[in-house]
Amino acid sequence: MYLKITFCSLLVVSQFLMETDCARILAIVPTPSYSHQVAFQHIWKELSLRGHQITLLTTDPINNKNLTNLTEIDLHFTYESWNANITNLIDVAQEDKLKFIRMFVSITSDILQAELLHPQVQKLIRNEDNQQFDLVLAEVLYPTMYAFAELYKCPLIGISSLEVIIAGYHSLGNPSHPVLHPDMLLPFAPPLNFKERVISTLHTAFLIMHARFLGIPREDRAIKKHFGEHFPTITKISNRMSLLFVNTDPILNVIRPLVPSVIQIGGGSHIDSSATLPQNLQKLLDEETGGVIYFSLGTNVKSGNVRNETLNAILEAFAEIPYKVLWKFDDNLSNKTDNVMISRWFPQQAVLRHPNVKLFITQGGWQSIEESIFSYTPMLGMPFFADQAANINRLVSKGIALSLDHKTMTKETFKQSILEIIRNSKYHNRVKELAELAQDQPMTGLEKAIWWIEYVIRHKGAEHLRNPAVDLPWYQYYLLDVINDEEAEDTFMDEDKPTVEEEGCK
Numbered sequence: 318m319y320l321k322i323t324f325c326s327l328l329v330v331s332q333f334l335m336e337t338d339c340a341r342i343l344a345i346v347p348t349p350s351y352s353h354q355v356a357f358q359h360i361w362k363e364l365s366l367r368g369h370q371i372t373l374l375t376t377d378p379i380n381n382k383n384l385t386n387l388t389e390i391d392l393h394f395t396y397e398s399w400n401a402n403i404t405n406l407i408d409v410a411q412e413d414k415l416k417f418i419r420m421f422v423s424i425t426s427d428i429l430q431a432e433l434l435h436p437q438v439q440k441l442i443r444n445e446d447n448q449q450f451d452l453v454l455a456e457v458l459y460p461t462m463y464a465f466a467e468l469y470k471c472p473l474i475g476i477s478s479l480e481v482i483i484a485g486y487h488s489l490g491n492p493s494h495p496v497l498h499p500d501m502l503l504p505f506a507p508p509l510n511f512k513e514r515v516i517s518t519l520h521t522a523f524l525i526m527h528a529r530f531l532g533i534p535r536e537d538r539a540i541k542k543h544f545g546e547h548f549p550t551i552t553k554i555s556n557r558m559s560l561l562f563v564n565t566d567p568i569l570n571v572i573r574p575l576v577p578s579v580i581q582i583g584g585g586s587h588i589d590s591s592a593t594l595p596q597n598l599q600k601l602l603d604e605e606t607g608g609v610i611y612f613s614l615g616t617n618v619k620s621g622n623v624r625n626e627t628l629n630a631i632l633e634a635f636a637e638i639p640y641k642v643l644w645k646f647d648d649n650l651s652n653k654t655d656n657v658m659i660s661r662w663f664p665q666q667a668v669l670r671h672p673n674v675k676l677f678i679t680q681g682g683w684q685s686i687e688e689s690i691f692s693y694t695p696m697l698g699m700p701f702f703a704d705q706a707a708n709i710n711r712l713v714s715k716g717i718a719l720s721l722d723h724k725t726m727t728k729e730t731f732k733q734s735i736l737e738i739i740r741n742s743k744y745h746n747r748v749k750e751l752a753e754l755a756q757d758q759p760m761t762g763l764e765k766a767i768w769w770i771e772y773v774i775r776h777k778g779a780e781h782l783r784n785p786a787v788d789l790p791w792y793q794y795y796l797l798d799v800i801n802d803e804e805a806e807d808t809f810m811d812e813d814k815p816t817v818e819e820e821g822c823k
């Protein structure tokens with residue numbers, strides 16, 4: 318019901334959006350992961366219906382012939398190398414975070430190379446038909462792709478389907494404090510205790526050094542290799558970024574100060590309230606008035622990431638509870654009980670929206686969490702990698718989820734967690750409360766995205782919104798010259814004369 322109301326108001330508000338000339342837009346979403354793609358599909362669809370011409374690089378094309386203004390370049394082939402490495406990557410993530418970062422970068426670099434060599438992408442790079450674009454939108458996980466904005470001499474908007482790593486915020490001069498806004502790879506929910514504050518500070522320092530000495534030089538090499546030796550550095554190209562869209566919101570994510578160029582487009586804007594259940598599933602869910610559990614670890618976590626002991630504990634717990642279970646799983650389980658139904662795919666949004674579904678057991682991917690919250694379903698989290706542990710711990714601190722470590726959980730802890738969430742109404746009540754708060758915004762995330770995209774097109778960028786901190790040398794930002802200046806009075810009298818430090822750094 319609530320979703321329906323918001324959807325109608327979207328149509329009403331849309332009429333008040335300013336007229337903008339039809340623009341040519343290049344959108345680049347390189348990650349072969351459905352959640353990264355689905356997060357933006359409403360935006361591409363809406364832009365094309367508004368008359369803009371969109372060229373979209375995607376691993377999961379929408380393939381809707383009715384969207385005649387949307388041209389898709391299909392990069393689905395990259396799933397092959399992603400799937401070949403993802404199980405290994407998830408296992409590494411749980412043992413060593415730094416090794417995870419290195420391996421992630423290595424895997425995504427391979428994918429990026431393959432995508433840039435795709436014939437249709439090569440055509441865009443060589444630009445033989447002399448195409449023009451008015452705007453590039455590119456996923457922030459692959460900064461090399463920002464080079465397309467330089468190539469077409471147009472503004473750039475960075476986009477992220479989930480929280481952004483610290484470097485993303487810093488590139489727009491947005492502060493990100495290690496104690497108040499721990500990096501999304503750390504499993505911390507504010508407020509942090511002393512040990513967490515120490516770890517978060519060291520982790521932040523590591524990320525900054527990693528970007529400075531490894532990340533940036535790697536981007537520079539990739540840009541020179543694929544776009545040409547004469548191309549500017551990634552630091553210069555990143556300066557084309559007018560805005561950064563982050564799929565977060567202040568109710569469900571960490572509260573942080575945002576500079577005007579960072580726009581939060583979260584609040585479940587990817588959710589399709591018109592999605593319905595196939596007849597057999599509708600009937601099955603209607604009949605299960607005693608309650609249904611939906612269980613999915615997403616598309617990246619595979620059966621190979623779950624230990625046999627864990628699988629057995631899960632099956633044994635399911636055998637002892639009075640609920641039907643729908644389990645999205647990529648393997649056969651011969652000795653499951655009759656109340657467990659296994660399938661490789663479920664229409665997740667529609668399943669979660671069914672009123673008989675009382676609990677979602679999830680790995681904690683951000684899109685899944687949003688779908689659960691906006692259908693008022695509390696969660697049991699079993700995080701595996703990336704932002705999942707941070708997400709789940711935040712939900713636990715907000716009282717809408719419990720969390721279990723899949724490596725140490727037992728049949729008993731699993732069963733008790735399930736029963737607690739389903740039988741204690743406080744989880745359901747709280748998730749409803751938070752969902753309503755998160756959606757009570759002057760504009761939906763989708764409307765905000767469209768408005769700001771057209772704003773950047775109208776003004777050919779948004780340099781006027783840029784935080785001056787981006788251009789300030791770091792020693793000035795941290796007041797090192799001010800604090801160090803023993804002869805402050807003399808300098809004050811003789812303001813125009815540059816200090817030794819300044820000359821040295823320029």
Ligand SMILES: *[C@@H]1O[C@H](CO)[C@@H](O)[C@H](O)[C@H]1NC(C)=O
Pocket residue numbers: 339365366367368369383384385386
């Ligand atoms: C395509 O764009 C044109 C304007 O460029 C617009 O008139 C038309 O309605 C759009 N069509 C669709 C199906 O989105």
Ligand SMILES: *[C@@H]1O[C@H](CO)[C@@H](O)[C@H](O)[C@H]1NC(C)=O
Pocket residue numbers: 381382383
């Ligand atoms: C395209 O439009 C036709 C006619 O309005 C409709 O019947 C069809 O379902 C649409 N196709 C898709 C994929 O949305």
Ligand SMILES: *[C@@H]1O[C@H](CO)[C@@H](O)[C@H](O)[C@H]1NC(C)=O
Pocket residue numbers: 398401402420423424
């Ligand atoms: C990813 O998988 C491919 C093919 O199996 C392999 O050659 C490559 O080394 C893997 N990458 C990493 C970072 O492990």
Ligand SMILES: *[C@@H]1O[C@H](CO)[C@@H](O)[C@H](O)[C@H]1NC(C)=O
Pocket residue numbers: 625
């Ligand atoms: C887990 O179970 C499967 C099937 O029962 C078996 O093939 C596999 O060897 C087991 N793995 C371990 C690590 O015991």
Ligand SMILES: *[C@@H]1O[C@H](CO)[C@@H](O)[C@H](O)[C@H]1NC(C)=O
Pocket residue numbers: 629632633636652653654
């Ligand atoms: C499934 O089989 C395994 C070993 O074959 C056993 O350990 C486990 O308890 C069984 N699970 C259930 C739910 O019966």
Ligand SMILES: *[C@@H]1O[C@H](CO)[C@@H](O)[C@H](O)[C@H]1NC(C)=O
Pocket residue numbers: 647648649
């Ligand atoms: C599951 O069982 C089906 C049919 O018995 C078989 O074709 C398939 O290969 C099995 N899948 C796995 C992952 O073992």
